[in-house]
Amino acid sequence: MKKIDRIREKVSVLPTSLYLSKMHDAGWGLVALEWEREVEVTDPPDSSASVELAGQAMEAGSEQVPFGLRISADCQHLEDDPLEMRTLRFLAEMLVQDVSFRSMADALNARDYRTRDGRPWNAASVFMLTTRVLEVSPRILIGAEWESRKKQLARTAWNS
Numbered sequence: 001m002k003k004i005d006r007i008r009e010k011v012s013v014l015p016t017s018l019y020l021s022k023m024h025d026a027g028w029g030l031v032a033l034e035w036e037r038e039v040e041v042t043d044p045p046d047s048s049a050s051v052e053l054a055g056q057a058m059e060a061g062s063e064q065v066p067f068g069l070r071i072s073a074d075c076q077h078l079e080d081d082p083l084e085m086r087t088l089r090f091l092a093e094m095l096v097q098d099v100s101f102r103s104m105a106d107a108l109n110a111r112d113y114r115t116r117d118g119r120p121w122n123a124a125s126v127f128m129l130t131t132r133v134l135e136v137s138p139r140i141l142i143g144a145e146w147e148s149r150k151k152q153l154a155r156t157a158w159n160s
Contacts, residue, residue: 007028066078066135067129068084068087068136069084083113084116086113088129088132088136090108090113091129091133092137095130101123101124104126105122105126
């Protein structure tokens with residue numbers, strides 16, 4: 001199985017054609033150029049404009065996509081991310097059972113669930129996600145699947 005090797009270099013001067021040829025000859029292929037510049041920041045928008053922006057579709061790079069969602073294929077709206085929604089459902093069940101954050105993280109890691117950036121869960125990362133679980137719980141805690149799970153959860157001993 002082949003692996004892709006990537007390097008990212010900080011550029012202080014423009015690369016020369018000699019340097020690019022040398023890298024190409026060493027087996028490297030150019031895959032992207034990233035440009036940046038400083039821009040003058042104008043006054044922040046008034047509060048009514050920021051409320052209006054909050055209701056609109058997310059602009060690229062302006063804020064992070066909430067956990068459990070992803071950008072749709074048409075890039076026009078957000079849709080459920082099945083793996084992240086499964087993680088949120090699992091966390092909701094454990095919150096109902098009053099499981100500690102450390103135990104929640106251990107349970108997620110035992111099932112090979114990972115954070116968005118591929119790292120194992122820890123108590124702090126689970127804690128940071130609880131507000132998102134509460135936001136989506138009305139959607140999670142409905143339906144026939146939840147009704148059957150709720151009956152199983154009702155049998156657990158509370159605060160034991």
